Structure formats: C-alpha cells, structure tokens
Amino acid sequence: MPPKLTPKQLDELSPLSWALANGLQNETQNPIEFYKHRFLIEPFADLHPDQVVKKSAQVGFSVTAILKAVWLAKYHKLNIIYALPTNDIIKGFVQPKVDSLITSNPAIRKLITTDSMSLKQIGERFIHFKGTGSQREAISTSADLLVVDEYDRSLDMLVVNTFDSRLQASEYAWRWRFSNPSQVGFGVDALYEDSDQMHWIVTCHLCNHQSWMDWEPNQNALLAIDRNHYIDQATRTFRCGGCGAIMSDADRTNGKWVAKYPERKHRRGYWISQMMAPWVSASRIVDQFEESGIEFFYQFVLGKAYTPTDLIVNRETILRACAPSMIPKTNVVMGVDQDASGQYWVAMTGQGIFGYGKTTSWEELEHLKLMYGATIVCDPAPFPTMPKLLAEKYKDFYLCYFKESKHLNIIDWRGSIVYADRTRLLDTVASEITQAKLLFRQRPYELEEYIRDWSNIYRTTVEEADGRTKSSWLKKENKNSDYSFATAYARVALSRQLGAMSSTFIDAETPEPTNTTTAWGDKSGHIKDSLSSIVEDTLQEIDL
Numbered sequence: 001m002p003p004k005l006t007p008k009q010l011d012e013l014s015p016l017s018w019a020l021a022n023g024l025q026n027e028t029q030n031p032i033e034f035y036k037h038r039f040l041i042e043p044f045a046d047l048h049p050d051q052v053v054k055k056s057a058q059v060g061f062s063v064t065a066i067l068k069a070v071w072l073a074k075y076h077k078l079n080i081i082y083a084l085p086t087n088d089i090i091k092g093f094v095q096p097k098v099d100s101l102i103t104s105n106p107a108i109r110k111l112i113t114t115d116s117m118s119l120k121q122i123g124e125r126f127i128h129f130k131g132t133g134s135q136r137e138a139i140s141t142s143a144d145l146l147v148v149d150e151y152d153r154s155l156d157m158l159v160v161n162t163f164d165s166r167l168q169a170s171e172y173a174w175r176w177r178f179s180n181p182s183q184v185g186f187g188v189d190a191l192y193e194d195s196d197q198m199h200w201i202v203t204c205h206l207c208n209h210q211s212w213m214d215w216e217p218n219q220n221a222l223l224a225i226d227r228n229h230y231i232d233q234a235t236r237t238f239r240c241g242g243c244g245a246i247m248s249d250a251d252r253t254n255g256k257w258v259a260k261y262p263e264r265k266h267r268r269g270y271w272i273s274q275m276m277a278p279w280v281s282a283s284r285i286v287d288q289f290e291e292s293g294i295e296f297f298y299q300f301v302l303g304k305a306y307t308p309t310d311l312i313v314n315r316e317t318i319l320r321a322c323a324p325s326m327i328p329k330t331n332v333v334m335g336v337d338q339d340a341s342g343q344y345w346v347a348m349t350g351q352g353i354f355g356y357g358k359t360t361s362w363e364e365l366e367h368l369k370l371m372y373g374a375t376i377v378c379d380p381a382p383f384p385t386m387p388k389l390l391a392e393k394y395k396d397f398y399l400c401y402f403k404e405s406k407h408l409n410i411i412d413w414r415g416s417i418v419y420a421d422r423t424r425l426l427d428t429v430a431s432e433i434t435q436a437k438l439l440f441r442q443r444p445y446e447l448e449e450y451i452r453d454w455s456n457i458y459r460t461t462v463e464e465a466d467g468r469t470k471s472s473w474l475k476k477e478n479k480n481s482d483y484s485f486a487t488a489y490a491r492v493a494l495s496r497q498l499g500a501m502s503s504t505f506i507d508a509e510t511p512e513p514t515n516t517t518t519a520w521g522d523k524s525g526h527i528k529d530s531l532s533s534i535v536e537d538t539l540q541e542i543d544l
C-alpha cells in the first residue's frame with residue numbers, strides 16, 4: 001500500500017479535499033456531493049485572485065463561496081469581507097446559510113473561535129458579513145479578500161467601492177464577485193466578458209461533438225465549438241449541436257470547464273446555468289420559460305444577461321428621439337436632481353425637452369424657475385433645507401419622494417409633496433424616449449452629457465426578502481445619472497402641468513398586471529397618456 005495523505009494534509013491541500021475529507025454537509029444537512037455537482041468541482045477548488053461567476057438560481061454557489069471563505073481564513077490566514085445586498089444580513093443570509101453550515105459541520109464548528117452574528121472569527125482571522133445597502137456598513141478594518149455576493153443587486157455601488165478600498169493594504173487584495181446577471185454589458189456580465197470565459201463543455205456520446213449547452217441552437221457558427229448544444233422545445237429534450245441526437249444526463253454531468261480565452265490570466269470567469277445541472281430536466285426548463293417572464297428566465301434559469309429592448313435608453317434611442325426645433329417656452333416644467341456639487345435640471349414642455357444643465361447654487365436655480373415661470377419637481381435628498389424653503393415659497397415647487405405603488409397610479413400628489421413609484425416612473429420615461437414620444441429639441445451635439453448619464457443607469461431584476469422578484473433601475477459603479485432622474489422629475493411635473501386629465505401615466509383602462517413573479521407584467525401596462533398624443537399632434541403641426 002502506498003502511503004496516504006494524512007487528514008491534516010487533506011485539510012490543508014485545498015477547499016475541495018477539505019470538504020471531501022470531512023464529509024461536509026450543506027445548509028440543509030445533506031452531504032455536499034460532487035457527483036451531480038461535478039460542475040462545481042473546479043470553482044470549489046479555484047483560488048484565482050479575481051473571480052467572477054454569472055450564475056442561475058439554485059446551483060449551490062453561495063454555499064461553495066462560504067466554505068471557501070472559511071477554508072481561506074483558516075489555511076491561508078486571510079481576513080475576509082463577505083458582502084451582500086440583503087436588507088437584514090443576519091436573517092437573510094447568516095442565520096439560514098452560514099450558521100446552518102456551522103451547526104451541521106463539526107469540522108467547521110471547531111475552527112470558529114468567536115461567533116457573533118455578523119462576525120466569525122477563525123483562528124486569528126475574521127470573516128465579516130456586511131450589507132452593501134448602506135454606507136454605515138462600510139467598516140474600517142482591512143481585508144485580504146472581498147467577496148461580493150449578488151453583485152448586480154448591490155443597490156449602492158459606493159458602498160461596494162468602500163469595501164474595495166479596504167483591500168488596498170493587503171498583499172493579497174483578492175476580489176470575488178458573483179451574481180445572477182442583469183442587463184447585457186453591466187455587472188457580472190461585463191466582468192465575465194473581460195475574463196477567460198470558462199464554458200462547461202459537454203461531449204455528445206454519439207458523435208463526440210463538443211460545445212456548451214444553451215437555450216437556442218446556433219447552426220451558422222463558423223467554429224465547430226460554437227455550434228452549441230441546445231434545448232428542443234417541441235420534444236423537451238437536450239440536443240447535440242453537432243448531430244442533433246438527444247443528449248443524456250450523463251453527457252451533461254460529465255462536462256469539463258474550458259476557457260474561451262485562456263490567455264486572459266487576469267480574471268477567471270465562470271458561467272453556471274441550470275442547463276448544466278443534471279437534476280434539472282429540459283422539460284423543467286421549458287416549463288420555466290413558459291411560466292416566467294423572459295427577463296427572469298434568462299437571468300435566473302439560463303444565468304445570462306437580458307435587456308428588454310424597449311427600455312434601453314442609449315445614444316441611438318436618444319438621437320432617434322431628437323427633433324431639433326425652437327419650441328414655445330410656455331407651460332415649462334423642470335425636474336431637479338441634486339448632489340454635493342450642485343443641482344442638475346432638465347426643462348421641458350409638452351412638446352419635448354429643450355434644455356438641461358447644472359447650477360451650483362439654489363439662487364441660480366430659483367432664477368431659472370422665475371425666468372421660465374416653470375413648475376418644478378425636485379429631489380429633496382440629500383440636502384433638503386433649500387428645496388423645502390422653495391416649496392414653502394412657491395406653490396408650484398414640489399418635492400418628490402419615491403414610494404412603491406401597488407395601485408395603478410404611478411404618482412400621488414399630496415400638497416407640495418409628490419410620491420412616485422421609481423421603477424414604473426423610469427420605465428415610463430425610458431419607453432417614451434425609445435418610442436420617440438418624448439422628444440429632444442436640442443441639436444445632437446448638445447446632448448452628449450445627457451446621453452452619458454443614461455448610459456450609467458440600467459434596469460434589472462432584484463429579489464425581495466420574500467423571494468419574489470421585481471424590476472429596478474440601478475446605477476453603474478461610481479457613476480452619476482442625475483440627468484436621467486431630473487428627466488423623470490420633469491416628467492412628473494409635466495403630468496401636473498397637463499392637469500387632471502393626465503394625472504396618471506397609465507391609461508385607467510389598463511388592467512392590473514397579473515404576472516407578479518416579475519414586474520415584467522408592468523411593461524404590458526401600455527403606457528398611454530396625453531403626452532404622447534400631444535407630441536404626436538405637435539409632430540404633425542411642425543411637419544417633420
């Protein structure tokens with residue numbers, strides 16, 4: 001008999017051998033197994049300093065990440081920040097996942113020397129569990145590894161950046177980010193694009209064709225490997241991208257990770273989907289396609305980014321809505337967003353947006369208001385003193401607060417306060433721009449800064465505490481989108497200006513969305529209001 005590795009050597013060798021040698025269990029007290037989860041073997045053992053994972057729901061990745069964090073704190077002596085967007089980090093993550101893992105595994109329990117709710121001490125090292133929702137969470141201790149779970153749902157990227165800065169003193173400065181993806185080109189999708197792009201390559205047992213499994217076939221691919229395997233919806237089967245034969249569960253189970261760009265050493269990227277999980281049948285995936293919205297299906301089942309095209313506001317859509325013209329400056333409304341550096345305003349009438357800019361004092365803004373005789377809707381945060389004074393001084397100066405609305409109205413007027421449903425308001429404005437109902441009266445070159453602000457904001461799906469998902473607009477890391485918000489406030493002001501006939505954005509005939517699993521149903525609430533008809537009339541008048 002050749003000598004065997006000792007238990008101590010197995011523990012120290014890698015997170016994988018440690019998990020196997022100690023028979024670790026997952027948070028539901030089932031043994032962690034790598035027969036069905038073969039696709040997790042390589043990620044489980046992977047110690048690349050910069051890792052990104054775009055993943056579907058329910059593939060067991062959080063458990064993988066927690067166990068790796070524990071192992072690194074113990075055997076590599078790393079201090080770790082584990083960040084999540086959950087509102088209540090303890091109830092939403094630490095208790096159900098981390099504490100359950102500790103309770104069910106003596107091999108982990110014996111490593112924990114201090115166990116407070118959000119801080120686990122392992123020997124002389126710590127794992128801090130922190131929320132990315134508020135700056136208060138950003139701690140002053142330095143870390144060697146920052147794990148950002150649900151990266152695309154981190155509501156406040158400034159907090160993520162603050163955590164990031166805690167790595168600066170470390171000789172490691174490792175950074176692992178993973179998430180269900182959101183919009184194309186944002187979050188983990190963008191990070192994965194800039195990685196070695198590991199694909200789970202599956203070999204057909206009949207023709208030996210090798211490719212990854214995807215939703216639709218790609219028969220026109222130039223390279224053989226790009227002729228991916230796919231799901232045949234009619235027969236509800238996985239099919240070979242080479243010969244069309246039905247692929248077995250064993251084929252999918254026995255894949256291997258292959259980097260599309262092995263020369264990219266700076267970042268390791270994994271794409272994990274339910275299509276590589278042998279316990280998920282093709283039929284189950286087709287069911288989810290039929291039962292859920294397309295956005296949810298891509299992001300949470302396929303692990304792929306998705307953007308509804310009618311809600312992408314970019315250079316192309318803004319320029320398409322650009323109709324330069326001098327319009328009468330009557331019944332002007334303005335929307336105002338603010339930050340520490342000043343006030344960002346957008347001015348419009350029913351005939352479209354004619355100006356935008358930044359003032360560095362409230363006096364200057366008040367001057368603009370008087371010059372145009374404008375009705376103003378203003379964001380009172382983060383500096384409410386002057387907006388409140390102006391709202392007392394002028395009866396047509398309103399303060400806008402975001403509040404989710406369960407009923408049909410997107411906006412709700414209460415004296416000098418107006419409540420608006422943030423997601424539905426931005427959806428409305430975005431779709432009015434993409435449909436060229438909301439027009440820009442400036443020349444294209446005058447819109448550069450404005451266009452840039454819209455490129456910094458994207459729409460995605462976020463999971464709520466009760467597990468349901470809803471749509472939300474998030475800002476890109478470190479970027480501003482004040483003019484996008486100022487436009488939304490101006491749009492609120494316009495609905496006031498237009499009077500009672502258009503106090504709601506959505507036609508009262510529109511039924512309540514029935515699909516509550518995604519807010520995608522909101523989109524079918526045909527956004528039809530008097531602005532579009534006014535703009536259409538205007539278009540005819542000025543004969544474009």
Ligand SMILES: [Zn+2]
Pocket residue numbers: 204205206207208209240241242243244245
């Ligand atoms: Zn084949």
